[in-house]
Amino acid sequence: MLPNPSQKYAAFAPIQLPDRQWPDKTLTHAPRWLSTDLRDGNQALAEPMDIPRKLRFWEQLLKCGFKEIEVAFPSASETDFQFVRQLIEEQRIPDDVTIQVLTQARSDLIERTFAALDGVKSATVHLYNATAPLFRRLVFRQSQDDIIQLAVSATRQIRALCEANPNTQWRYEYSPETFCFTEPEFALQICEAVADVWEPSAARPMIINLPATVEVNTPNVYADQIEYFCRHFTRRHDVCISVHPHNDRGSGVASAELALLAGADRVEGCLFGNGERTGNVCLVTLAMNLYSQGIAPQLDFSDMKQVVERVEQCNQLPVHPRHPYAGKLAFTAFSGSHQDAIKKGFHAREQADSPRWEMPYLPVDPEDIGCSYEAVIRVNSQSGKSGAAWMLEQNHGLVLPRALQQDFSRHVQAKTDREGNEMTLSALWQLYRELYGPYPLAPRQLLDYRSESQADGELQLSARVQTAEGIVTLQGKGNGLLSAAAAAIASRFKMRLAIEDYHEHTLGRCSESRSAAYIRCSFKQGVSRWGTGIDNDVSRASLQALLNALPDGDAG
Numbered sequence: 227m228l229p230n231p232s233q234k235y236a237a238f239a240p241i242q243l244p245d246r247q248w249p250d251k252t253l254t255h256a257p258r259w260l261s262t263d264l265r266d267g268n269q270a271l272a273e274p275m276d277i278p279r280k281l282r283f284w285e286q287l288l289k290c291g292f293k294e295i296e297v298a299f300p301s302a303s304e305t306d307f308q309f310v311r312q313l314i315e316e317q318r319i320p321d322d323v324t325i326q327v328l329t330q331a332r333s334d335l336i337e338r339t340f341a342a343l344d345g346v347k348s349a350t351v352h353l354y355n356a357t358a359p360l361f362r363r364l365v366f367r368q369s370q371d372d373i374i375q376l377a378v379s380a381t382r383q384i385r386a387l388c389e390a391n392p393n394t395q396w397r398y399e400y401s402p403e404t405f406c407f408t409e410p411e412f413a414l415q416i417c418e419a420v421a422d423v424w425e426p427s428a429a430r431p432m433i434i435n436l437p438a439t440v441e442v443n444t445p446n447v448y449a450d451q452i453e454y455f456c457r458h459f460t461r462r463h464d465v466c467i468s469v470h471p472h473n474d475r476g477s478g479v480a481s482a483e484l485a486l487l488a489g490a491d492r493v494e495g496c497l498f499g500n501g502e503r504t505g506n507v508c509l510v511t512l513a514m515n516l517y518s519q520g521i522a523p524q525l526d527f528s529d530m531k532q533v534v535e536r537v538e539q540c541n542q543l544p545v546h547p548r549h550p551y552a553g554k555l556a557f558t559a560f561s562g563s564h565q566d567a568i569k570k571g572f573h574a575r576e577q578a579d580s581p582r583w584e585m586p587y588l589p590v591d592p593e594d595i596g597c598s599y600e601a602v603i604r605v606n607s608q609s610g611k612s613g614a615a616w617m618l619e620q621n622h623g624l625v626l627p628r629a630l631q632q633d634f635s636r637h638v639q640a641k642t643d644r645e646g647n648e649m650t651l652s653a654l655w656q657l658y659r660e661l662y663g664p665y666p667l668a669p670r671q672l673l674d675y676r677s678e679s680q681a682d683g684e685l686q687l688s689a690r691v692q693t694a695e696g697i698v699t700l701q702g703k704g705n706g707l708l709s710a711a712a713a714a715i716a717s718r719f720k721m722r723l724a725i726e727d728y729h730e731h732t733l734g735r736c737s738e739s740r741s742a743a744y745i746r747c748s749f750k751q752g753v754s755r756w757g758t759g760i761d762n763d764v765s766r767a768s769l770q771a772l773l774n775a776l777p778d779g780d781a782g
């Protein structure tokens with residue numbers, strides 16, 4: 227890279243709009259959406275879609291609820307032409323959906339475009355020509371007047387062809403391509419000239435689409451350009467203002483959102499941001515951003531995983547795992563403090579009587595878009611106690627006491643640090659069972675027990691335990707079941723132990739639910755250990771937890 231890039235790259239001059247209004251606006255409703263996956267997205271693929279792929283994508287777009295879909299550049303290829311024919315001839319276009327097709331301002335291409343549309347109920351014909359100084363100079367080698375003439379005469383031809391086919395409800399869209407680096411006055415001038423030919427009205431709908439063909443500045447500058455255009459365009463109230471942001475600077479979504487604040491009515495883009503170079507603006511992100519603010523986006527992504535799969539198949543491109551809302555990792559927390567906050571959030575939600583979503587780190591409820599909570603927390607060496615505890619709670623119903631969470635976390639941390647990878651749920655459960663031994667892996671298995679109250683108020687316990695060496699009988703006395711069991715173990719195995727902590731809960735909500743018990747014992751060396759017992763009977767669960775807390779070598 228250059229030490230002084232200013233010699234090569236000139237800063238883009240922003241528009242002067244000191245009385246801009248858009249910063250004080252907020253988004254309150256969904257815009258009109260146009261999916262250009264089958265046109266702008268398609269033209270950016272190494273292998274453009276064939277008709278079966280296009281049809282699968284088309285069906286998906288209908289399922290998501292798109293009412294305006296740019297389906298092709300019919301004069302570009304036989305595939306695109308035939309695709310449009312097929313949609314029309316097989317009557318695949320629902321009455322409330324309008325297809326859109328793109329054409330250059332070239333007479334033969336316009337003729338071919340109309341041939342493709344023959345017999346369609348309603349359609350938008352979309353004309354573009356580049357208007358920026360660089361393109362005028364380099365690509366077209368034409369003056370401003372020539373460029374206006376190109377757009378105007380193509381519009382005349384399109385109007386005539388529309389009028390010659392009155393059975394179709396026509397809409398017209400004009401794009402001064404490269405709008406975002408066209409002089410604002412010239413963009414206005416050419417759009418005024420085109421609109422003068424089309425004469426937009428409710429009966430003659432027109433869309434002026436103002437693309438950020440290549441992002442060349444920060445989104446606020448694009449918003450200024452859109453506001454300037456909306457304020458000065460004489461037929462503003464007769465046209466729909468559309469935006470078409472690309473993502474060269476990675477700010478396509480912000481550009482679209484600020485452009486909507488600045489007065490745009492409609493957004494063109496692609497699912498998951500496919501499109502030329504770094505892509506068109508991602509319509510999924512835009513829609514879900516609205517949704518997360520309580521605004522119905524008028525698009526349906528209730529089964530996001532299915533949408534991702536279909537789009538990946540059709541585009542033959544992966545959706546990034548960190549793609550907002552849709553990536554495989556979009557709702558996953560590996561790090562300890564995030565997991566802790568999410569776990570607390572879910573617990574608070576269980577108690578809350580409001581439907582309001584208040585969840586640390588998760589801007590929307592994954593369930594709303596068909597995702598389970600399973601992937602929300604995953605455990606590796608960056609995780610803390612809450613992650614592993616959450617996974618055991620969600621999948622095995624164990625609600626570990628805080629001190630046990632801390633104890634288990636130390637073991638998980640040591641293992642993930644040593645092995646350097648993620649711990650799956652089954653690896654986590656296996657480690658838990660090895661450490662704290664819940665049924666059926668326990669090395670000392672309680673077979674049966676009897677307890678009797680004594681005249682002195684104490685309890686006499688007799689318990690049979692299966693060990694590796696055979697059946698052992700334990701006998702002891704104490705002021706409760708556990709103290710009697712501790713005394714029995716101490717006497718049978720000649721060890722000192724004290725019960726330091728005890729917790730229990732039912733697994734599940736019904737009366738037949740099993741119980742889980744957690745016990746921490748300390749031993750003579752000042753070492754303490756946890757054990758877990760699970761049983762239909764809470765006393766058996768407690769006794770088993772105590773047996774599971776014993777160190778391996780000392781008792782058995």
Ligand SMILES: CC(=O)SCCNC(=O)CCNC(=O)[C@H](O)C(C)(C)COP(=O)(O)OP(=O)(O)OC[C@H]1O[C@@H](n2cnc3c(N)ncnc32)[C@H](O)[C@@H]1OP(=O)(O)O
Pocket residue numbers: 266269299301302303329330331332335354355356365366403439502
């Ligand atoms: C920003 C965008 O996404 S715009 C859409 C871009 N999409 C595509 O280009 C995909 C489909 N395109 C195609 O299949 C082909 O380009 C076609 C069929 C449209 C035209 O093909 P060709 O006739 O071979 O021309 P080519 O592809 O080289 O296009 C460049 C020519 O078109 C002219 N041109 C470019 N855009 C336009 C336009 N909007 N209106 C009129 N002429 C234009 C150029 O000035 C150039 O003319 P020249 O050859 O006289 O110098």
Ligand SMILES: CC(C)C(=O)C(=O)O
Pocket residue numbers: 266328354401403404435437438439440470472
């Ligand atoms: C044709 C226009 C709208 C376009 O695709 C662009 O400018 O990116």
